[in-house]
Amino acid sequence: MTADPTASPPQFPPIDDALRARLAADVHRPRYHFLPEANWLNDPNGLIQWQGLYHLFYQYNPHGAFHGTIHWGHAVSADLVHWEHLPIGLHPTPGGPDQDGCWSGCAVDDDGVATLIYTGVRGPDQLACVARSTDDRLIAWEKYVGNPVIAAPPPDLDLVAYRDHSVWREDGVWYQVIGAGIRGVGGTALLYRSPDLLQWEYMHPVLVGDIKATDPVWTGEMWECPDLFQLDDRHVLMVAAWNDHRLHYSAYMVGEFEDLRFKPQHGGITDPGDSFYAPQTMRDDQGRRLMWGWLREDWSGDHQREAGWSGAMSLPRELFIRPDGHLGQRPVPELQMLRGIQMSDTNIVLGDEPVRWIAVDEASEIIVEIELGDATYIDLDVRCSEDDEERTRITFDRAAQTLGVDRTRASLLHAPVMPLTVGPHPLAEGETLRLQIFLDHSVIEIFGNERTAHAVRVYPARRDSLDLVAHARGGHARIVQIDMWDLDSQPQRDSLAATRVE
Ligand code: FRU
Numbered sequence: 001m002t003a004d005p006t007a008s009p010p011q012f013p014p015i016d017d018a019l020r021a022r023l024a025a026d027v028h029r030p031r032y033h034f035l036p037e038a039n040w041l042n043d044p045n046g047l048i049q050w051q052g053l054y055h056l057f058y059q060y061n062p063h064g065a066f067h068g069t070i071h072w073g074h075a076v077s078a079d080l081v082h083w084e085h086l087p088i089g090l091h092p093t094p095g096g097p098d099q100d101g102c103w104s105g106c107a108v109d110d111d112g113v114a115t116l117i118y119t120g121v122r123g124p125d126q127l128a129c130v131a132r133s134t135d136d137r138l139i140a141w142e143k144y145v146g147n148p149v150i151a152a153p154p155p156d157l158d159l160v161a162y163r164d165h166s167v168w169r170e171d172g173v174w175y176q177v178i179g180a181g182i183r184g185v186g187g188t189a190l191l192y193r194s195p196d197l198l199q200w201e202y203m204h205p206v207l208v209g210d211i212k213a214t215d216p217v218w219t220g221e222m223w224e225c226p227d228l229f230q231l232d233d234r235h236v237l238m239v240a241a242w243n244d245h246r247l248h249y250s251a252y253m254v255g256e257f258e259d260l261r262f263k264p265q266h267g268g269i270t271d272p273g274d275s276f277y278a279p280q281t282m283r284d285d286q287g288r289r290l291m292w293g294w295l296r297e298d299w300s301g302d303h304q305r306e307a308g309w310s311g312a313m314s315l316p317r318e319l320f321i322r323p324d325g326h327l328g329q330r331p332v333p334e335l336q337m338l339r340g341i342q343m344s345d346t347n348i349v350l351g352d353e354p355v356r357w358i359a360v361d362e363a364s365e366i367i368v369e370i371e372l373g374d375a376t377y378i379d380l381d382v383r384c385s386e387d388d389e390e391r392t393r394i395t396f397d398r399a400a401q402t403l404g405v406d407r408t409r410a411s412l413l414h415a416p417v418m419p420l421t422v423g424p425h426p427l428a429e430g431e432t433l434r435l436q437i438f439l440d441h442s443v444i445e446i447f448g449n450e451r452t453a454h455a456v457r458v459y460p461a462r463r464d465s466l467d468l469v470a471h472a473r474g475g476h477a478r479i480v481q482i483d484m485w486d487l488d489s490q491p492q493r494d495s496l497a498a499t500r501v502e
Contacts (some may be wrong), residue, residue, distance in 0.1 A: 001111070001318075001458045002381055002447070005256055006232075007306040009344075010054055012062040012063065012255075013063060013064075013409065014375050015037055015038045015063075015443045016080055017180055017305075017351070018053050018482075019038060019308050019391065020037075020038075020153060020292075020412075022307060022308060023037075023038055023308055026307060026309070026440060027362070027463070028233075028307075028441050028442040028459050029045060029307075029309060029441055029442070030188070030312045030363075030439060030440040030441050030442060030443045031362075031363045031487075031488045032290075032305070032338055032363055032440055032487050032488060033080075033295070033312040033313060033314070033315065033443050034056065034075065034083050034312065034313040035309065035311065035312040035313065035439050036058075036060055036085070036309070037085060037378040038065075038308050038309050039061055039062055039063070039064055039065055039308070039309060039310075040060065040061035040064065040065050040067060040068075040304075040309075040310050041058050041059065041060055041061075041073065041310065041311035041312065041313070042058070042070075042249075042277075042278065042294045042295065042296070042311055043058065043104045043225060043277075043278040043280065043294050044056060044057070044058050044115050044279065044280045044292040044294065044313060045057040045058055045059060045104050045105055045106070045118065045280065046072065046073055046089070046105065046106060046107035046118075047106070047107065047109075047280050047281070047282035047290070047292065048107035048109070048114060048138075048282060049284050049285055050109075050114055050136070050138055050283065051136055052076065052078070052285070054059040054080055054284070055074065055075075055076050055107070055138050056075045056077070056079045056083065056255065056292065056313070057072045057073065057074050057089050057090075057107070057116075058072070058073045058074075058075075058076070058078070058165050058294075059071075059072070059073075059103070059104060059207065059294075060072065060073030060088065060286075063215050063308050064090065064305060064308075065304045065307060065308055065429045066301060066304070066305055066306050067305065069092065069100075069101060069413065070092075070101040070102055070121075070424070071088045071089075071090060071091045071092070071101055072088065072089040072090035072091075072102050072116075072118070073085075073088060073089070073104055073341045074086040074087065074088060074089035074138070075137075076137070076138075078220035079334050079337065080290075080332055080334045080335075081315045081334050081335060081337055082285040082337060082361065086137070086139055087139055089116075089138070089139075089141060090116065090118065090131060090141060090143075092121075092127070093143065094100040095146045096120070096122070096143070096147065096214050097120040097122050097125070097127060097129055097148045097489070098118075098119075098120030098121060098122065098129055098147070098439070099121075099122050099320070100121040100122055100123065101119075101120075101121035101210045101369040102118055102119075102120065102121075102129075102224055103118060103119035103120075103121055103126065103163055103164070103218075104118065104119060104163070104164045104165070104278065104280075105117050105118025105119055105128075105129075105164065105165045105226070106118075106165050106166055106167050106227075106280065108167050108168070108169070108174075108197070109195060110132070110326065113132050113133065113202075114133040114138050115130060115131070115132050115133070115178065115197055115217075116130065116131045116132075116133075116141065117129070117130055117141050117149075117165045117167050117197065118131070118165065119163040119164060119165065120147060120148055121159055122320070125148075126149055126162060126163040126308065126402055127147075127148035127149075127150055127151070127152070128149050128150045128165060128176075128178065128200070129143065129144070129147040129148050129149065129293060130143070130144040130147060130197055130198060131143045131144065132144070135332070140215075140467065141288050142235040144198065146198065148183035149199070149200060150178075150192070150196050150202075151179065153190075153389075154190065154202045156448045157180070157182055157190075157355055158182060158183045158184075159180050159181060159182060159183065160180075160181040160182075160183050160221055160226075161179075161180060161181055161222045161242070162178060162179070162180045163179055163180075163224065164178065164179040164224050164225045164226065164484075165177070165178055165188075166226050166227045166228050166229075167484050168228070168229070169190075173194070174193065174195070174196070174197050175191060175192065175193050175194075175260075176192050176193075176200070177189040177190060177191055177192075177193070177206055177226045177228050178190045178192065178226070179222065179223045179224045179225060179226045179239065179240075180205075180222065180223065180226060181220070181221045181222025181223065181242070182191055182205075184211065185208060185210075185211060186208055186209035186210050186211040186212075186213075186219065186220075186221070186309075187208075187209040187211075187219050187220050187221065187222050187239060187241065187242070188205040188207065188208045188209065189205065189206050189207060189223055189226040189228065189237065189239065190201045190202065190204075190205050190206075191204055191205065191206045191260060191322055193216055195248050199428060201417070202491065203260065203439065204260075204261070206228065206257070206260065206262040207237060207253075207261065207262040207263075207264065208238070209239075211221065212466070215266060216266070216267040216268050217241070217251050217269050218246075218266060219239060219241045219243065219251050220241035220242050220243040220244070221242065221243045221244065222242045222245070223239035223240065223241065223242065224239070224240035224242045224248075224278060225238075225239070225240040225248050225278045225279070225280065226238070226239050227280055227281050227288065228257065228262065228283055229278070229283070229410075230257075231254075231289050231319055231320065231321055231327075232320060233321070234254050234255065234256070234265075234322040234325075235255060235262065236252055236253065236254055236255075236322050236327060236488045237253045237255070237258035237262050237264070238250060238252045238253075238270065238281070238291075239251055239252075239253075240278040240279075240302050244271060246417060247274060247292075247417070248273060248277055249269050249270070249271075249272075249274075249276075249277065250269070250271060250276060250277055250278065250279050251267060251268070251269055251270065252267060252268060252269075252270045252292060252327045253265075253266070253267040254266045254267065254321060254326065254327055255323055255459075258500070259366060265306040265325060266324075266325040266327075268291070268327070268423075268424070269423060270327065270453075271293065271314075271330075271423075271453050271454060271455055272330075272421050272423030273405065273421050273446075273454045273455040273456040274298070274416075274417065274418040274421055274456065275294040275295045275296055275298070275443075275456055275457050276294070276295060276314055276453075276455045277294050277296055277454045278293060278294050279293035279294075279314075280291060280292060280293075281293050281319065287319075287409055288318050288332075289318065289319040289320070290316050290317065290318055290332065291314075291316070291319055291329070292314055292315075292316055292317070293313070293314045293455075294311055294313065294314075295313065295314050295443055295457065296457075297310050297311060297313055297442075297453055297457060298414065298416055298417055298457045298459070299459065301416065308436045312443060312500060313325075314437060314445060314455060315331050315332070315335060315445055316330070316331070316332045316334075316335075317329045317330065317331060317453060318330050318331070318332050324426070328450070328451040328452075329447065329451065329452065329453040330447055330450040331436065331438070331445075335365075335438075338365070338485075338488075339365065339486075339487065339488040340478070340485060340486040340487065340488070341484050341486045342480065342483060342484065343357075343483070343484045343485075343499070344383065344482065344483045344484075345357075345479070345481070345482045345500055346479075346480065346482075347478065347479070347480065347481075348349050348470075348478065348479040348482070349476055349477075350370070350375070350378070350471055350472040350476065350478065350479060351471065351475075351476045351477075352471060352472075352473070353471065354469045354470065355378065355382075355469070355470045355471065356384075356467055356468070356469045356470075356499070356500070356501055357467060357468045357499060357500045358386075358466070358500075359466050359467070359499060360382070360386070360439070360467065360468045360469050360484060360486070360499060361392060361438070361439075361466075361486040362439060363439065363440050363441065363486065363487045363488040364434070364438075364439050364484055364485060364486050365380075365436065365437070365438050365439075365484065365485045365487055366436070366437040366439070366468065366482065366483070367434070367435070367436045367437075367482070367483045367484075368380070368434070368435050368470075368479060368480065368481070368482040368483075369432050369433070369479070369480040369481050370396075370432060370433040370434075370435075370477050371432050371476050371477060371478045371480055372398060372427075372432070372433060372471070373475055373476045373477040374474070374475030374476060375472035375473065375474055375476060375477040376397075376398050376399060376473060376474030376475060377395055377396065377397055377398065377472065377473040377474060378395065378396040378398075378433060378471075378472050378473075378477055379394070379395050379469075379470065379471050379472070379473065380391055380393070380394045380435065380437075380470050381393050381467075381468065381469040381470075382394065382437065382439060382444065382460065382468055383391070383410065383439070383444075383458055383460050383465045383466065384465060384466075384467040384468065384469050385460075385462045385464050385465040386467065387466070388409075388466050388469070389412065389462070390409060390410065390460050390462050391409050391457075391465070391469070392405065392406070392407050392409075392413060392444065392458050392459065393405070393406040394407075394408040394435070394437070394446060394447075394457070395435050396425065397422075400426055401424060401425060401426045401427065402422050402423060402424055403422070403423060403424075403425035403446070403448050403452060403454060404420060404421060404422030404423070405420070405421050405422075405444070405446070405454060405456050406420055407419045407420075407456060407458055408419075408420070410458040410459070410460065411458060411459045411460050412460075412461040412462065413459055413460075413461040414461075416456075416457075416458075421454065422454060423452060423454060425448050425449070425452050427449065430454045432480060433448070433449070434448070434449045434450070435447070435448055435449075437448070438487075440487070442457050442458055442459050443455065443457060444456050444457075444458060468484075
């Protein structure tokens, strides 16, 4: 290992008072989702619990709200909810194999030494590099003098790209998969093994996708950010399906990992909203598998630069295998500590006539349980203006067993690239629809029956786009119970979180 030659903190444009004031006043900037103090964020990286604290690293550009000169931002939390910003973890070393960027990677515990495996970018090369921590707070990192630790991709494969790392240890041997795509064939995750995290031997692809296959989902030309892990009695391979011309999304496969090859049994899109991408997972000391993903913006690049910030982290989600073999997701219970002022209502019949609650806080949580009755669609409009000119509609379609979000009218200012997003949401016979909705300014994260997740970005123009409106179509349904909490409630506020219009 060698001390990083640029170890003295590099200088970045300061976050000056004017920018700070602009960010604080920005009505679209999330308040309780994690994001850096300013500038650009993309993938979560290096997730690890160290001496009881959760460390979150992330792709970060300290020079502005655009993707460029990627560093590893760093934050720490004791409770998964409140994050403290720490100094930048990794920065490109001039003249080094990561001089053009420290791209995505992971963290492992190498017998008491926190160790990062990440992609160093130099010109066209994107190669595995290693850095080891030298302090308990994971603030100081020494890059390995022999970086990159893998000199080149396997020579006999014709790859469209090769980067990002998932590393684990089994029976004293380190394994990693690196994301790649075989030209004309499909995405893949290439398996390596090592005795020491420094010398790596290429083995084989754990799985190769089929660029033509659309069942269960199209997984693209290349797999970014592969993450291979055990979950309950199965294994999961999560990949960021990348392609040149279609929207990117995260896909999961649940299956068996046998003889060092992955055999998928079930699969799908991790989050059908168009924002959630490049997730990474970690196992914590309670044995939970936790996942964060990058919630990218929907604004134009110019708008993001102008705003001075871009990208937020999803809420931490706990993963599990559902009885139907698919991947289940639910928000971690720690988030309940954010709850402030509460409003509750029970037993409300839903039909064509809208039921409306006014002035739901821009940072709030809504939990609603609905008996479907004989209704065919249930609509919940959030961020809805008084005259419904702006609204984001969440719809459960009973016949199709889907949960969708319609942002066609979400904003007078902004036309979403993909206004309609929809994903499977199967309910058992007689099961109630239970939605847990997190509103955080431009972020909406919806969890359905503690098993599916759907995140979108919305940028309402009107300040009164705060109402929640519910109705049922095709028949009647019944709200068994609805609870709402302000999540950023100020102690001096004593009004209710929201009020139902009678
Ligand atoms: C995914 C990704 C990774 C890469 C990183 C660069 O969003 O493109 O493949 O390592 O972001 O910031």
